[in-house]
Amino acid sequence: MSAGVSRRALPGFRIGLSYAVAYLALLVLIPLAACLAKAASLSPEEFLAAAWTPRARAAYALTFGVSLIAALINVVLGSIVAWTLVRYEFPGKRLVDALVDVPLALPTAVAGLVYASLYVKTGWLGQFLEPLGIQAAYSRLGIVLVLVFTGFPFVVRTIQPVLADLDAEIEEAAAILGAGRWQTFRRVILPMLLPPTITGFALAFARGLGEYGSVVFISSNKMFETEIAPMLVLVRLEEYAYAEAAAVATVLLGFSFTLLAAINYLERRSKRYVG
């Protein structure tokens, strides 16, 4: 990596930087600031009355809960898939590897539409859950399912490169020193996989917190039950209660920025240990 060149040696520093900053400011920063300003136009009491009602709290708790559960499921599923893709050969491996990225490329509306239709009572997959008394579509379980789909690539793609880069010697050394396979995995491999797993978890979790397009199809969007926080923003908007919508959005932004900071911190830490 180069350490940067002199501003006189290459052209385009000033125009590049000023265009980038102006574009980012106009497209992203000023609009976000407008949202915060709108929320700040409320008095503290009004803000709480808008963004901290029982209905809003239920929506935050639901959004937080389903995203957390989906991200935890993704940690389990993602580690299995990443391990298999790095360590084993099997027919169709390259296809499976490519398919892992489908949730990143598939429009969320399509994901929501197809998951809703798969998990209704008569759907391809819902028919197997129905006799067990499990209603997947239009319930909280449905939201978790579709969030598992949208967050799936993150854990796989963060673990995969780290696992592929592990030195063979480390495991061989563990074996030579008398460690069993399981012991080696638990004591040697697992600790090294922990940082990317946490990063992948955080990315999947963050994705779940903001997700709207897929959830709106499979959720019944009932308040206190299956109404996620982004849905609540829209409900307020449709009532033309702009300041109240901005207040709820501000709380959501607060969640996601905290998480973004955590992800950045984790990535820097894991680079220190692995890279």
Next chain:
Amino acid sequence: MSADRDRGEPNPPAPFPKKEGGDELAAPPARAETVPNSTGLSPPSFLGKGAGGLGSPRSDPWYVRYLLVGLTLGIVGILIVIPLASVFAQATAKGLGVYWSNLVANPDTRHAVFLTLVIAPVAVAMNVVGGIAAAWAIARFRFPGRAVLVTLIDLPFSVSPVVAGLVFVLIFAPRAPLGAWLFDHGYQVLFAPPALVLATAFVTFPFVARELIPVLEAVGPEEELAARSLGASGWQLFWRITVPNIKWGLLYGVILCNARAMGEFGAVYVVSGRIEGQTDTMPLRVQKLWEGADNPAAFALASVLTMLALVTLILKVLIEPKVREEQAAPAPQVSE
């Protein structure tokens, strides 16, 4: 780190001859030594290559391998393959004729396709220019606030699409100062294509920039410096040196950006006003058809979006090696 140095090569890969009759899970692991390897050809392998031969400290017992491969196929099958298959099955459930007429006969659906094909390229083009400018400044120069700029580029990824839409509603609403002024001068931004473009550009901004920064850094400034010393102008340098050097990384970013732009739902939903035949993009139209209980039509349009996603992935797989080449084969570097 050279991880591949001594992986797998000395030992022959463990062969797991696939048996007929579906009972391969019960097959005992064949012993590696029984396979003659003197020909220099690898024996046909099913499971096991890439982790050293059988008996290597990196190989797992056969039942673990079968279990994990089976689980992986099951996970990817249920999460991804079945839904993909279901999209096409439901879209064509009433025959290909109905499928086709669902796509082309309805003027509102046609308009949604048209609108998406206009909005996505405009948003992508905006982000290509902005992304190149940001990547050039970040990868080539050091300046105060550089780390902040890098973080800000990723910011849209952590903003909920609904919030991304909301911010533009707040700015361009008829009661907001800017919205009122624009409205008085005859410009309709909200509930019209300009807002759709802005919301889409917001959500997809990071794709191009974050693909370009590592590629530009890996290529290094040496060729550009040489061109400069030979008297190339800024634009000559950009078009003749920089763009050819980063073209695959740029294409990669554009493809990912475009896929997300065409499929964006939440942000666009909020700013569109959902006016039939006017501000419905393809994903919004899918939802409207579905709400109207016209499932075959919703799935027909969804199948087009799915094909778009699959084409994106195929291009991604094809381009990825080229991007890696671009990153791995930099011009000779002058060590600092």
